[in-house]
Each structure stands twice: as C-alpha cells, then as structure tokens.
Amino acid sequence: MKLSGLLAVLLLLSGDRRSSGTSHPKPACRYPPSQWCRSLEIAIQCHVQKQCMEVNATRTSRAVPPVSVTLYYESLCPACRSFITQQLFPTWTMLQDIMAVTLVPYGNAKEIPSGNSPFTCQHGEAECRGNMMEACIIHLTGHSAFHIINCMEASADVLSAAQPCLQLFSPSVSWSRVDSCLNGALGHQLIHANAAKTRALGPAHTHVPWVTFNGEYTEENEDRAMSSLFTLVCQLYKGVKPPACTGAPVRLNRGFC
Incomplete structure (x- = not known):
C-alpha cells in the first residue's frame, strides 16, 4: 500500500x-x-x-540503497509524457521506499539560440520554456517536485497547468519564485547543467524517454521499463522486497463506520 x-x-x-x-x-x-x-x-x-x-x-530499511532511476526527457514529448504518467509516477508512488527518481528535462534540445530562447528544442520554443519551467520547479520544490511534474504532464496543456499544479502540491512556494527563475539567470544555469548531464551520457542518448538504472543504460532494461517498470524496479532492488513487490498481504487494524 x-x-x-x-x-x-x-x-x-x-x-x-x-x-x-x-x-x-x-x-x-x-x-x-x-x-x-x-x-x-x-x-x-x-x-x-x-x-x-x-x-x-x-x-523498508535503508541499509540497502534504493534503485536509482534517472529519466532524461522533454516536457512536450508525447512518449515522455506517457512514460511519466503511466509508468514512472505510478511505480514511484507504490515503491518510493526502494526507488529514487531523478528528472532531467532537456532531451534532444541543443544549446543553439532560436527565437527568444538560447536553446533549440525538438517540439519548438514552447518546449524549451517547458523544460526550463520544470527544471526551476524541480530546483525550488524538492520533495513535491515529482507530484507537480506529473500533474503538469498529465494535463492537456503542460505549461498552463504549471501554476495550479504548483499551488496544489507545494503551496508554500509562490509562483513568482518560479517565474523569477524562468526569466532570470537561474533558469538558464539549470538547463545548462541538464544539457551537460545529457551530453555526458554513455552510451550517448539517441531518443527520449531515455532511462538509466543505477547510472547505467541498457536496451534490455529500457524495453522492460517500457512494458512494466514496476516489475523491473522490484527485480533490481537488492534488499528485502516490500509487500507491494511480493504480493504479501499487509494486515492493518480493522475499523468500521
């Protein structure tokens, strides 16, 4: 549970x-x-x-390190949005005690100026803004970030959903702070750092979503993650499997209304 x-x-x-x-x-x-x-x-x-x-x-005891899952993605990529909302977030919701997620919004972008952006993105200038917006939210909101990003990616309009999703899951962080990051030097620094992380991948990424487990990428793990990330994380965890992985019943004190 x-x-x-x-x-x-x-x-x-x-x-x-x-x-x-x-x-x-x-x-x-x-x-x-x-x-x-x-x-x-x-x-x-x-x-x-x-x-x-x-x-x-x-x-679950932290004596065994959690499975580290890092997602390299783009904010407006349909395949990335599906993976986040249908695989990554639901799996993390159930297995967050044995799973650590890192989100790196950048993907196939290039540090080449285009229009009003210092970057060029696969799905246009709106995606460049979305990438930076999500990088700012991740930086500013800490533990609440994944809930906010999932809320945005599950919405019909990713960018327009950012402010209400932030208010819902991290009300202590004002939108003005995100806006300041987005339109200031911090946002560019965060995206530049994500660009450096993405370029440093070995092997180099050829598409997004690109997922690494404990810092490593294999085609086999990618195929397994796309079909059942939950099963893969349970299998990769080296410690005692939580009840969610084994199907063991969890007995709670019963109450009635």
Whole structure:
C-alpha cells in the first residue's frame, strides 16, 4: 500500500477512536495527504505527528540503497509524457521506499539560440520554456517536485497547468519564485547543467524517454521499463522486497463506520 493510502487508513482509525462516531476530524492544513509526512513541520501543522511516526516505522530499511532511476526527457514529448504518467509516477508512488527518481528535462534540445530562447528544442520554443519551467520547479520544490511534474504532464496543456499544479502540491512556494527563475539567470544555469548531464551520457542518448538504472543504460532494461517498470524496479532492488513487490498481504487494524 502506498504511503498516502496507509496514512489515510491510520488517520481514519485514529479518528474513530477519538470522535463520537458522527464525523472524522480533518487536519487543518494546506497540504495534500501525500505530503503530510514529508517533514516534521508539515506533520505538526496537519496534526498527524503520531500517524507519521507509525507510517515511518513500517518503511523498508535503508541499509540497502534504493534503485536509482534517472529519466532524461522533454516536457512536450508525447512518449515522455506517457512514460511519466503511466509508468514512472505510478511505480514511484507504490515503491518510493526502494526507488529514487531523478528528472532531467532537456532531451534532444541543443544549446543553439532560436527565437527568444538560447536553446533549440525538438517540439519548438514552447518546449524549451517547458523544460526550463520544470527544471526551476524541480530546483525550488524538492520533495513535491515529482507530484507537480506529473500533474503538469498529465494535463492537456503542460505549461498552463504549471501554476495550479504548483499551488496544489507545494503551496508554500509562490509562483513568482518560479517565474523569477524562468526569466532570470537561474533558469538558464539549470538547463545548462541538464544539457551537460545529457551530453555526458554513455552510451550517448539517441531518443527520449531515455532511462538509466543505477547510472547505467541498457536496451534490455529500457524495453522492460517500457512494458512494466514496476516489475523491473522490484527485480533490481537488492534488499528485502516490500509487500507491494511480493504480493504479501499487509494486515492493518480493522475499523468500521
């Protein structure tokens, strides 16, 4: 069971014990359930410190390093968008305790000026702006970044979705900070760094999405990732497999309404 789902169950159970049975208390905070245990400050604000401690106690031991998955992609590439929303984000949601994801928006872009952009992108100037926008969001929002990027890539209009997705998943980060990054030196520095990372790939990338596992690329792993990334991550993890990988039942205290 994913973290947010487990936390919701624990909150319902603890709510049943405290309430009179007519309603469930809801934390008065601006963060979605998936973010409640991201930091002590958020847990305190949302009044879920005890529940977060219980959830953390069930997490897989970090003695074995997580599977490192790095995605080199473009913000408006249809194949990249499908991989993020249909494979990468759902897999990470279930396996984030054994999986670390790094997003590198750049792909097949070139550091050649075009129009109002210092870069040339496969899907035009809008994609160059989208790449830089997502690089800024990743830099500014930390743990919330993947939720925001997935929200954007799942939307009909990636760029227009950026601001509402940011407000939904990282309300403490103002849009003005993203806009400042996007239209200032920081955005160009971030994309230049992504360009350098992409050029340093060995073997050199020939398409996107381009996925590496623990820093290495193989055609076999790419084929397996495109068909079932979840299965591949479970197989690559060297530690004790979590229940999600093995299909083992997770028994929770039962509660009824």
